[in-house]
Amino acid sequence: MRKINIGIIGCGYWGPNFVRNFNSIENVNVLYASDLHQNRLYHINKLYPHIKTTQNYNKILNDKNIDAVIISTPAVTHYKLTRDALICEKHVLVEKPIACEMNQAKELINLAEFKKKILMVGHTFKFNPGVNKLRWLIQNNKLGKIYYVYSRRTNLGPLRKDVNALWDLAPHDISILNYILGKFPTAVSARGEKFLAHNLEDVCFATLDYPDHILAHVHVSWLDPKKTREIVIVGSRRMAVFDDLDSETPIILYDKSVVENKFRQNYDTFEEFQMIINNGKARALRVKQQEPLKVECRHFVECVRRQRPALTDGMEVLNVLISMQHSLEHKGCKVKLKNNKVMRE
Numbered sequence: 001m002r003k004i005n006i007g008i009i010g011c012g013y014w015g016p017n018f019v020r021n022f023n024s025i026e027n028v029n030v031l032y033a034s035d036l037h038q039n040r041l042y043h044i045n046k047l048y049p050h051i052k053t054t055q056n057y058n059k060i061l062n063d064k065n066i067d068a069v070i071i072s073t074p075a076v077t078h079y080k081l082t083r084d085a086l087i088c089e090k091h092v093l094v095e096k097p098i099a100c101e102m103n104q105a106k107e108l109i110n111l112a113e114f115k116k117k118i119l120m121v122g123h124t125f126k127f128n129p130g131v132n133k134l135r136w137l138i139q140n141n142k143l144g145k146i147y148y149v150y151s152r153r154t155n156l157g158p159l160r161k162d163v164n165a166l167w168d169l170a171p172h173d174i175s176i177l178n179y180i181l182g183k184f185p186t187a188v189s190a191r192g193e194k195f196l197a198h199n200l201e202d203v204c205f206a207t208l209d210y211p212d213h214i215l216a217h218v219h220v221s222w223l224d225p226k227k228t229r230e231i232v233i234v235g236s237r238r239m240a241v242f243d244d245l246d247s248e249t250p251i252i253l254y255d256k257s258v259v260e261n262k263f264r265q266n267y268d269t270f271e272e273f274q275m276i277i278n279n280g281k282a283r284a285l286r287v288k289q290q291e292p293l294k295v296e297c298r299h300f301v302e303c304v305r306r307q308r309p310a311l312t313d314g315m316e317v318l319n320v321l322i323s324m325q326h327s328l329e330h331k332g333c334k335v336k337l338k339n340n341k342v343m344r345e
Helices: 015-023 038-047 075-087 102-115 129-139 165-181 260-264 270-274 292-306 315-329
Strands: 004-009 028-034 052-054 068-071 091-095 119-122 146-156 187-193 203-210 214-221 223-235 239-243 251-258 277-284 335-338 341-344
Touching: 004 015, 004 292, 015 028, 015 038, 015 068, 015 292, 028 038, 038 052, 068 075, 075 091, 075 102, 091 292, 102 119, 102 315, 119 292, 129 165, 129 223, 129 239, 129 251, 146 165, 165 187, 165 203, 165 214, 165 223, 165 315, 187 315, 203 315, 315 335
Parallel strands: 004 028, 004 068, 028 052, 068 091, 091 119, 146 214
Antiparallel strands: 146 223, 187 203, 187 335, 203 214, 223 239, 239 251, 251 277, 335 341
């Protein structure tokens, strides 16, 4: 089996994780790593002496031995770097978002098709065993009809300079919601505030309307006392809580519901009213322990080897993000979407 040669552009916060994972995959060589900051390259050289390093990413793109490029740089650079890589006949795995504008994303997808190259966007949570368990629960009607979902992705920092908290954090939750529900939102709205001096929204609250009267709420923040990575799903039969920070029991299934037919009775006391609540037991679900990023990296390698489309292209998430940003800039106005297209009021 021929080895696939990889070049990684961007070795800051997330890039070294790509280096580590691709370096561990059989029949994959990480030949090059690039970053603008020499101290980050010293760090890579110390851990992986066999990997060439450079501050000039064009050395990677112009190297004919490189089959695929991983782009883990600030969001505003994704479009240009991805375009340059595709023009240089490289397969590309780019971190989310694929670009900052829909026309840019469409151009990149069309260019990848023309060049017959794989273009994959790094929505890691689609490869998370816990998220896939949630999807299984919903698709197999274990929770009943889904009423609403809410997610919290908060922490005190890290602050970014290129995008606000919505663009930094919400892509994860949008990707998860679309994936586990198997639907695309029909409308979105968002509110946020700039509390710190960097002139970017530090905290955002977004609402998504999904088909079948499913309501979703997303809270993202860089300015919160507690780090949370939580999703709550409320269904007519059961409820589920996913805590991505809990490695031992990430999913708790609650056998709790409201028995609707009892609402037709007349209740004279509070005690009788309580009888409509089904308050069953809670149990932890088994979830396979796997690093999602490693699964994602292996998926990308297989896509390159077999020339098959990647699981993630990033278009749906970007469309929702752009719609949320429009709402954010217009005091929370509702933005309608139809067939993945924006219809602004």
